[in-house]
Amino acid sequence: MADELRPLRDQIDEIDQQLVDLLAQRLERVAEVGRVKERLGLPIYVPGREAELIAKRRQEAQARGLSPDCIEDVLRRVIRESYASEHDAGFKCLRPDLGSVVLVGGYGRLGQLFAGLFKRSGYEVKILGEDDWAEAKAIVSDAGLVIITVPIRVTEAVIAQLPPLPPDCVLADVTSIKTQPIQAMLTAHPGPVVGLHPMFGPDVPSLAKQLVAYCYGRQPEACRWLVEQMSIWGARAHEVPAAKHDEQMALIQALRHFTSFAYGVHLSEENPDLKLLMALSSPIYRLELMMVGRLFAQDPELYADIILSSPRNTEMIQRFAERLIKVLTLLENEDRQGFVQAFESVRTWFGEYAERFLAESRTMLSKANDAQV
Amino acid sequence: MADELRPLRDQIDEIDQQLVDLLAQRLERVAEVGRVKERLGLPIYVPGREAELIAKRRQEAQARGLSPDCIEDVLRRVIRESYASEHDAGFKCLRPDLGSVVLVGGYGRLGQLFAGLFKRSGYEVKILGEDDWAEAKAIVSDAGLVIITVPIRVTEAVIAQLPPLPPDCVLADVTSIKTQPIQAMLTAHPGPVVGLHPMFGPDVPSLAKQLVAYCYGRQPEACRWLVEQMSIWGARAHEVPAAKHDEQMALIQALRHFTSFAYGVHLSEENPDLKLLMALSSPIYRLELMMVGRLFAQDPELYADIILSSPRNTEMIQRFAERLIKVLTLLENEDRQGFVQAFESVRTWFGEYAERFLAESRTMLSKANDAQV
Numbered sequence: 001m002a003d004e005l006r007p008l009r010d011q012i013d014e015i016d017q018q019l020v021d022l023l024a025q026r027l028e029r030v031a032e033v034g035r036v037k038e039r040l041g042l043p044i045y046v047p048g049r050e051a052e053l054i055a056k057r058r059q060e061a062q063a064r065g066l067s068p069d070c071i072e073d074v075l076r077r078v079i080r081e082s083y084a085s086e087h088d089a090g091f092k093c094l095r096p097d098l099g100s101v102v103l104v105g106g107y108g109r110l111g112q113l114f115a116g117l118f119k120r121s122g123y124e125v126k127i128l129g130e131d132d133w134a135e136a137k138a139i140v141s142d143a144g145l146v147i148i149t150v151p152i153r154v155t156e157a158v159i160a161q162l163p164p165l166p167p168d169c170v171l172a173d174v175t176s177i178k179t180q181p182i183q184a185m186l187t188a189h190p191g192p193v194v195g196l197h198p199m200f201g202p203d204v205p206s207l208a209k210q211l212v213a214y215c216y217g218r219q220p221e222a223c224r225w226l227v228e229q230m231s232i233w234g235a236r237a238h239e240v241p242a243a244k245h246d247e248q249m250a251l252i253q254a255l256r257h258f259t260s261f262a263y264g265v266h267l268s269e270e271n272p273d274l275k276l277l278m279a280l281s282s283p284i285y286r287l288e289l290m291m292v293g294r295l296f297a298q299d300p301e302l303y304a305d306i307i308l309s310s311p312r313n314t315e316m317i318q319r320f321a322e323r324l325i326k327v328l329t330l331l332e333n334e335d336r337q338g339f340v341q342a343f344e345s346v347r348t349w350f351g352e353y354a355e356r357f358l359a360e361s362r363t364m365l366s367k368a369n370d371a372q373v
Numbered sequence: 374m375a376d377e378l379r380p381l382r383d384q385i386d387e388i389d390q391q392l393v394d395l396l397a398q399r400l401e402r403v404a405e406v407g408r409v410k411e412r413l414g415l416p417i418y419v420p421g422r423e424a425e426l427i428a429k430r431r432q433e434a435q436a437r438g439l440s441p442d443c444i445e446d447v448l449r450r451v452i453r454e455s456y457a458s459e460h461d462a463g464f465k466c467l468r469p470d471l472g473s474v475v476l477v478g479g480y481g482r483l484g485q486l487f488a489g490l491f492k493r494s495g496y497e498v499k500i501l502g503e504d505d506w507a508e509a510k511a512i513v514s515d516a517g518l519v520i521i522t523v524p525i526r527v528t529e530a531v532i533a534q535l536p537p538l539p540p541d542c543v544l545a546d547v548t549s550i551k552t553q554p555i556q557a558m559l560t561a562h563p564g565p566v567v568g569l570h571p572m573f574g575p576d577v578p579s580l581a582k583q584l585v586a587y588c589y590g591r592q593p594e595a596c597r598w599l600v601e602q603m604s605i606w607g608a609r610a611h612e613v614p615a616a617k618h619d620e621q622m623a624l625i626q627a628l629r630h631f632t633s634f635a636y637g638v639h640l641s642e643e644n645p646d647l648k649l650l651m652a653l654s655s656p657i658y659r660l661e662l663m664m665v666g667r668l669f670a671q672d673p674e675l676y677a678d679i680i681l682s683s684p685r686n687t688e689m690i691q692r693f694a695e696r697l698i699k700v701l702t703l704l705e706n707e708d709r710q711g712f713v714q715a716f717e718s719v720r721t722w723f724g725e726y727a728e729r730f731l732a733e734s735r736t737m738l739s740k741a742n743d744a745q746v
Contacts, residue, residue, distance in 0.1 A: 008405050012426075013429070015395055015402065016429075016430050019395055019399075020434050021437065022392055023439050023444065024438060025388055026385060026389070026392075029381055029385050030385065033378060037378075049382075053389065056386070061397070064393055065400070066393060066397045066400060067454055070396070070450065070451065074447050075389065077447055080443075080739065080743050081439075084440075199655040211654075244649070245653070248653050249653075251643065252653060256657075256658060256661060258700075258704070259697075261715075261716065261719075262697040262700050263632070263693075264722075266628075267624070267719075268718065268719045268722035269692075270692070280572070280611065281572075282573060282584060284629075285625045285629060287737065288629060288664070289730065290730040290734045291730075293731070294730045294734045296716065297720070297723075300712065300713040300717065300720075301713065303716070307704060308707060308709060314705060317704060319643070320635075320636075320639045323642060327638055328694055332691075334681060336681060339634075339673065339680075340674065342634075343677075346637040346641045347669040347673075349641035350637070350647075350669050354667070354669040355670045356666075357662065357664075361663045361664060364737075364740070366577075367737070367740050369453075369583070370449040370453050371449060
């Protein structure tokens, strides 16, 4: 066997070595782009450029008998690496005259992420940690931006305890609910206020394409530079009114975390053989198991904070439980027709999104299967 | 701006063109490998070869300052394309003397996938469709393998209606439950019987790395070639007793589909602005929304079949609903301590898997974010 395949495999190995070399060269060029962008203050993620570059390569691939989806997937993966490398190069400082950036609770993981980004953009960064409150007044005395990065459950208390800030100082927070923290900030500080919700964990390789939802509290024009600075870091910033934000987050966060939590409790009490379960998992179930299991590797307090942040969350989860019980009755009555009817009406609600999600998930599931060994 | 960046971007474009060329060359070599493998009857997916090839490139990448994970992801994506191309080349026929392969219900999508694979492996394939039962006896008269590929709810009835098969003929099915279909096949046919559960949809690009669970019913030695033939197609075959299989599938399929269904019903009745929900989605929530939404682009009868296939499924889902209500009480009582305690005990149950899922999901979420535009 090996005799006939060996020369072909040697050729493939050689091609793969050239591939490593080519990607390394690409990264070197990208690092240069990063330095130019830093100097000129250009954002690291430019949707138009990425789309154009990919469209051209898709055409060429087609002409060469290579699947356009394949070259697109490869390029997107390589481009992620490029953003991380541009990220290390540093960023333009939009407000060199700002004064200091004070991160309250800045020793936490998210605080450290932002501290790094501000420093790499040439800002002077100060941390106001738990043990620094005696010097709080001195620390904020020259602040141009104060960001609250403490856990949700103490956010309002910490805001209330802030010393007076310079009048032009921007006050911001990064908690995953917005109505109450913004209210607290407006009360504590008569100057510019903006609420941020970075929708990613502290372990992202760069901010490229990451979403930051934001809600202006007061003097939007004085806060705008901060949104622009985040765009330079690569983030996609999305403005949304605080109340609307919190409504969506009840679904996006509270219900999601709660159902994962309940599923985990169920699994642990059913007590299946997790190893066998994994061995028999299709990519889609493995993905689900992963999404549930990952919750339990994290901090329970954080999830309690998010779910318990508002009585409205509990009310919404109660409605979910009622509907679940209602559709369970269909199974108990072996009501196949009722099941199909309910199904059709949800399909109508999803509209064109159902097909779109099916197509997108197919791509994701193929990627999940690639990593299967 | 463009002036300073243009020469660098031109260089990157040139590198990307070389990349397209290199990947096209690789695919040509791989097609040759496919032809050799077809002749020699070698499987298209060889875990050892893939692992070795990736390990070498990871080392080289490290030495060149390129992230090893990046080259691994790129290669795995390209290798998926290679499997699809080997798949088109055709496969060794392990039983040229078999007689015909009869696919009962073979006009369905999964039936067509298998029909294609058997044909590309040199077998004579016959279809026994809904309208062909008058000639059923003639169709199966020289069959060496009969596979039932009809929907679950009619599987047992269709098996009972089969004419007598040649004594050495292998009888198999592909339904996603195993106990009852295997029992029905054992009753209908005194020869070799094997139950298969292909854990993938009919739209996979190839069988490489795809999982097929299988349970022998009778005369395993006479069925083994079929498992080996699927390995040549690239599948990972996993033997499991029928009862154990069905137990796991209650969790992997019935509960999963049911919770997605309930979540869909809930969403449609809460009636949020789906566009805003998408705009505010982190990759992890988008993934969840996708997994729920994709269900509703598919056939409700199929899901009714799977969920209603056994009263045990309903019982298990009832236990899930009870536990969900129980943990909901923690929220209603704002019992943070109870929440944290329950969380910790699930964490203990997941053991080392929790951390592992967190790491794996991080990789998946980065991939999901790559495609963000």
